[in-house]
Amino acid sequence: MAAKEAKARIKLNKLLEEAGWRFFEDSHGKANIVLEPKVKLTKAQIDELGENFETVSNGFIDFLLLDEAGFPLVVLEAKAEDKNPLIGKEQARKYAKSQNCRFIILSNGNLHYFWDLEQGNPHIITRFPSPDSIKGHKKFQPNAQKLITELVGRDYIALTQMPGYASEAGWKNDLERPAFEEKNRLRFLRDYQKRAVHAIQDAVAEGQSRFLFEMATGTGKTLTAAAVIKLFLRTGNASRVLFLVDRLELEDQANKAFIAQLKNDFTSVIYKERRDEWRKAEIVVTTVQSLLFNDKYKRLFSPTDFDLVISDEAHRSIGGNARAVFEYFVGYKLGLTATPRDYLKKFDASKPTSRDPRELERRLLLDTYRTFGCETGQPTFRYSLLDGVRDDFLINPVVVDARTDITTQLLSDKGYAVAASNSEGQAAEETFFQKDFEKKFFSKATNQLFCETFLKNGLRDPISHEFGKSIVFAVSQNHAAKLVQILNDLANVIYPGKYQSDFAVQVTSLIPDAQQFTINFTNNNLLGSTNFLDSYKTSKARVCVTVGMMTTGYDCPDILNLALMRPVFIPSEFVQIKGRGTRKHNFLTELHDKVLKEQIGKQDKTQYKLFDFFAVCEYFEEKFNYDEVLKLPRPSEREDTPLPPPPEPIDQYEHQGTDALKLLAEQAIGTQGMKIDRMFFEGFENTVKADPVLQRQVDNEQWDQAIEYVTTQLFDKPSAFYNLDKLRRAAGVDRRLTLREILEKIFGLIPYFKNKDELLEDEFQKFLLDQPADALNKHADAIVALKYFFKAYTTDSRLRDIIENKRLTELNVNPAFSMADFKAVPKEWRDRIPEYVKDYVPLNQFM
Missing domain, CATH: 3.90.1570.30 (tt1808, chain A)
Structure with missing residues (x-):
């Protein structure tokens, strides 16, 4: 051979x-x-x-x-x-x-x-x-014709929830029907949702296996997905479905929806809650990050385990090397997105904009359409925000364009100039722009003015007349904390005795139970309820201040105010943020006083306000109804010179004596490290395993909180002086380890730390999955050359510099990767591989 x-x-x-x-x-x-x-x-x-x-x-x-x-x-x-x-x-x-x-x-x-x-x-x-996966897949006998001819009517989901609903007395009586639907939580497909499912049937009839739904926020993508899932499972064209989300809170939200809508016919589980029993379910919900980390998707699943994979918020959950999870499984693929490609139609991609976030967004969207076989830009089905507004299902915002003196200068081409002095006491000038707000540029007066303007002009609840439920988007977790303090101080003045620092709540990833806060806010019991009117259930906390937790997929239809107290540069993020307010709502559903209901009459949500303090709408050139531009109240004290960021507190120690070198010796340590290093790691492992708080955070995949907890509660303590650098050395691996990897190894979520070459192999396989099949087929005989270039470019900074600056003649004397190696790589891949590595491969893990 x-x-x-x-x-x-x-x-x-x-x-x-x-x-x-x-x-x-x-x-x-x-x-x-x-x-x-x-x-x-x-x-x-x-x-x-x-x-x-x-x-x-x-x-x-x-x-x-x-x-x-x-x-x-x-x-x-x-x-x-x-x-x-x-x-x-x-x-x-x-x-x-x-x-x-x-x-x-x-x-x-x-x-x-x-x-x-x-x-x-x-x-x-x-x-x-x-073998087990193939055995299970053998039982799977798809029949495309059954899927194509399945009747999908308005009551497709309701028939699963209550098969005999149409014969019930409560349904037959027109006057009782609305109460009957609400009591039994029956869900009926709207016309456009039926058309979306029919579009998949048409696509399958044409031999397609990939589909993309472009549906605006608030149009019921999850309900539509439930109908698609039922279609595939019921007709035998899928035996198990994987539903991928990109956020933990969306994982729970989607699973609850599938249970409510499909439990009579199919079982839905969250993977991390049923790690040993997920095969017993027809629907498995998980975050893409959970499967991607340390290649869990390859270690725990076989490519044939799922016959239909659905990616929620597709251009986020399959962006970059996360696509490897999506592409790993064979079978049908459906993407759901609320971000229309048309949103970027005014963006001139011909200009040198490689660092422009709109160019990044354009690439992500184009990749998404390509992934789902929609290279022409036409999704399998489209239902836009304007469609929803026209059909009276959604609401467009009233944009409140509110700019202060300072933010106006920050937004200008010249920026905000500040006179200062350098470290030598010489006069100097520093210029700040909107991207610097609350990162390099701090202004207490501006934050105060934001909050005053917001509370003075925000919409009120039509039933209780208290301030309407709202979400404020901050720059950072520290900024969120500041805004919460200001809002609660102002609420105490406006509503004396009504709130005890619970008018506004910080909902960010480092806050314990933040995910539950978002659920409670939707369910109108965040920090209590019924603060103004006993018979009316609405959240006592009126404002959630967040950074990114409540941007995508968060469903709270009674939101009346949104406030952008930070600049936004990513179009999809802006679409998602404003989408939090587009849903309609009947406020009477939470009023339990029949007499008062009759007195008040119909109270539907007909508008919501979007407070734009950084001209975000103008930045994205979106055609909204700019019908409310406020004259801002003047601040009591002008703060022409913003304060610099406060210095980080440090522990100081001043040694008063002298010191001298007494011994100097060298010893080479092998790959296994010193015994004390190994014992050091074991000591940390025992400490971590014995901590119930950390155990709970890891079990719930609350990784941000777990990492923060270890860093603040376990690192650099007098008892052991654990830190990340020491743990990395003790592990004896030929690359950098993350703290999350260390925790996953300790809690048995990964079997061992992969070495550098194993990680490179994994990254290369993700790269292959990300490439168009026709391009790979064309150069399949060059895969070895592609892999060598990929690995060398990823690990060799000198080679990256040579390639990026096109000094190719230096490859003639480069021992690690020569000119012959470079020529073996087909021309079209010589740029494709560097672009992919720069965008998607975390290089620091190979240091």
Whole structure:
């Protein structure tokens, strides 16, 4: 066997063993891999294969994978490293038919395809499917025709919730019907939601397997997704569905929705809550970050475990190397997004804007459309904010353009100039812009003015007449804390005796139970309820001050005010923020006094206010109804010169004596480190495991809180002086470790710390999944050269500098990566690989 064929065979053997296939009988069962010398084809079968049969004269199958009864299950067709695996496609098809196999794997050791002969084309995979996964997938018998012809009416979800609802007396009586629907929480599809599901049926009829829904915030993407899930599960075109979100709070929100809407027919679970029993559920909900970290998706799942993968907020949850999770699984793919590509239609991509956040957003959106087979820019189904407003399902904002003297200067081309002095006492001048607010530029007076303007002009609750429920978006967690203090001080003056520092609440990732706060705010019991009117249930806390937790997917329809007390530069972020207020709401649903209800009459939400203190709307050139521009109250004291950021508190120690060098010696320490280092790590491990607070945070995947807790409560204490640098050295790994990795290892969420080369292999596989299939097919014979370039560029800063500055002649004398290596890389990949690495690969982990 040639050297390249031998290399491919070695890699294939390892991949098979990692997936649970066995060359020899062991404690897990009998051998289930048959090598080519043991599987001979008949002469008739060989003749049928014809001239394309590329093997020795007798004809052998490379690998045949067997089921537990010893019958053929999968044909693995192997090619040398320098050959495209797809050249063996038709050959493998004939092999598979001769062995009565439904499944085929095509591989050259570096690039692999999984092919279900009953389901379209081969799919790129990065890990071989396990025996159990193939066994389960074999039971899966898709029937596209059943999906295409399934009747999906307005009551498609309601029929699962209550199959006999139409025969109930409460439904038949027109006057009682609204109360009957509310009591039983029946959900009916709106016309556009039905059209979205029908669009998928049409797409499947045309042979498509990828779909994209572009639906504005507030149009019910989760309900539409539930209808799609039912369609695939009910018709047998999926046996299990993976629903990916990009935020923990959305994970819980989506799972509760699926339980409420589909529990009578299907089981929905959150993966982290059912780690050992997720296979018993038809719907598995998880965050993409949870699966991506340390490649959990590859370690714990097989590519055939899910037949339909849905990505919520698709251009966020599959952005960058997170797409590797999405692409890892074979089968149907659906993306949901509230961010229209048209939003960037006025952006001139021809200008040099590589650092412009709008250019980044444009690339993310284009990648999203490409991923779902919508290169033309036309999604499978579209329902915009304007569509929702026109159909009277959504509300456009009343934009309150509110700029102070200081923010006006910050927004100007010249910026805000401040006279100062340098460290030597010489006069100097510093200029600040809007991006510097609350990062480099601090103004207490401006924050005070923001809050005063907001409270004076915000909408009031139409029932209780207290300040309407609101969300304020701050620059940072520290800024949020400042704003909460100011708002609570002002509320104490405006509403004396009504609040006890609970008018405004900070809801950010470092606040304990912040996720529960968001839920309580929706349910109108954040820090209590019914503060003004006993019979009216509404949250006592009126304002949530956040940074990013409540931007995407947060559903609280009775929001009346939104305030941007920070600049926003990412279009999708702006779309999501203003989307928090677009939902309609009937305020009478929370009023439990029938007499008062009749007196008050109809009280629907007809508007909400968006306070824009940084001309964000103008920045994005959005055509909103700018019908309310306020004259701001003058601050009592002008603060022409903003205060610098307060210095960080430090512990000071002044040594008064002298010192001298007494001993100088050197000793080389091996990769295992010193014993004291290993004992040091074990001591930290025992300390962490014994901490109940940390255990709870890790169990709930509250990683920001866990990292903050370790840093503040366990690091640099007199008892042990633990810190991250010491732990990294003690671990004895040839790269940088993150604190999250260390915690995952301690709590058994990862088996070991991967070395540098293992991480590079993982990153390269993610890169392959991110590339268009046709581009990979075209250069499949150059995969080895691509991998060498990818690894070298990722780990060698000198090579990155040479490539970025186009000093290619230096490669002639570069020992690590030569000109010959560079020429072996196809031209179109010489830019594609550096761009991907710069955008998506965290280089600091390889230091």
